[in-house]
Amino acid sequence: MIGEINVLLVDGDPGIEPRESEVFYLHNALTPVPPEQREKYYIKTKTITPADLPTTKLGDYEAVVLANVSEVPETVLVSLERFLRSGGGLMVFPGGKINARFYNDKMFTERAFLPAAFGEPHGNAEQQEKYFTLQSKNYDHPIVSIWRDPAAGNLASAHFYRAFKLEPAKIPAARAEAGPPAVVLNYEDGQPAVMERTWGFGRVVQFSGTADSAWNDLCIRPTYVPLIQRTLGALVTRQEENLNLRVGAKLNAVMDAELVGKDLLVKPPGGKSDAVVLRRVTATNGVPLLQFDVTDNAGVYEVRQGDDATPLLRFATQADPAESKLEDLPASDWKTFDGVAQVFRWVPGISLRGALQRERTGNEFWMAIVLLVLVAAVVETTLGNQWSRSR
Incomplete structure (x- = not known):
């Protein structure tokens, strides 16, 4: 600032x-x-x-x-x-x-x-x-x-x-x-x-x-x-x-001229000491630039020189708002999803839990499988005991 x-x-x-x-x-x-x-x-x-x-x-x-x-x-x-x-x-x-x-x-x-x-x-x-x-x-x-x-x-x-x-x-x-x-x-x-x-x-x-x-x-x-x-x-x-970026975008920050050729430490959001990345300031078209493209995490990044406790620069990345739009999907997208996954269409006023339970009916066999396994185990144990006594 x-x-x-x-x-x-x-x-x-x-x-x-x-x-x-x-x-x-x-x-x-x-x-x-x-x-x-x-x-x-x-x-x-x-x-x-x-x-x-x-x-x-x-x-x-x-x-x-x-x-x-x-x-x-x-x-x-x-x-x-x-x-x-x-x-x-x-x-x-x-x-x-x-x-x-x-x-x-x-x-x-x-x-x-x-x-x-x-x-x-x-x-x-x-x-x-x-x-x-x-x-x-x-x-x-x-x-x-x-x-x-x-x-x-x-x-x-x-x-x-x-x-x-x-x-x-x-x-x-x-x-x-x-x-x-x-x-x-x-x-x-x-x-x-x-x-x-x-x-x-x-x-x-x-x-x-x-x-x-x-x-x-x-x-x-x-x-x-x-x-x-x-x-x-x-x-x-x-x-x-240029200090407020989308996640994944590249930082191009103008730095002081005396930093050209020097390595700076870039700490990602919530990053520990072993997550710090080194980047060198270069002269690009006569402009001292710090370029950094490892911006996959949203949050505030800090740039320091050596062990200096005061950051030379802070920049932030945030997710694209378009990824969080709460809009109805077009019919073409519904059709695409239906082809690769089970899609549940929810509308206000319907119990989501109840609807999910109804969607799952006939598709969940885990209880029957568990019972079959238990029955098989009991039969095997009984037969084993009888076989042992007969010998």
Whole structure:
């Protein structure tokens, strides 16, 4: 479990005053507590400019946010690829300064980080009497599912004056690490407003509008804080999805780089010391991975290094819920079972014990066999005694 979440905010338009910063509202949404309490708050943010990105170690953060960043150099793209492959999360907000061609060529087509290409922007941020809104129902994606309850607020109350059109990929991505694009949230006209995709062990969430108030007023609406918090939650929980497996599935866990080449001890659920299995951490595509496929038992597994009492990692396996479905069998399955075993069809209201007894009538001969054996034993004993006396 992650105790502290570190978020890197890359401010593409810092402005002069703090409120003019592209990430001003993001920073406050991620740490919605008084300044004196932020030191103890579980989310920590750090703001940098795009010029600082090449010298910033992305691995120190659970999530990176690009807010109206024009473009990034190739070295940063390589770092982002490694970051996502290892389980990091990325949020992308456009704005008036972005180079849409760069994002489409480098981050959508070439590396498939983004779930959609940036199309032409529509709307006019200078004419705020004309606006469009987000969808008002059918919140199916987990990030926005809380708004199925009207008491959670109304996402459709926000006014959007300008936004990029998001154009999802129509063919599978060229990169095997890229998952399928998914819509998180639509505008009222059905066009995507927010999209996401998994990439490696990480996840990318792409917005069509700005993070600040330049193109919309979402950032001053009550729904902004929970939307940003839940988006961050989706990025972080992606890192833990691979630690909850089905029985028999293979574990692929990202470990610390210094563990590459070292053997770790994996203890199965309820396992004794002699049940511990050794597995070596290997560098796979530059990612330090612990792979483990002996997961036949349901429960919690622990990973330790040597005699260290504190586990480096815990993961869990559970049976497939489909194996426990209490549904009526189709007629074809009944026919199959009838051919290989005695099948009893039980319905509510019938005594199971009595029905089983009736099913067994004529089929259980053990009592008769026991009586025959006893009779045979008595006859044999009697004949034996008579034979002995006659001699």
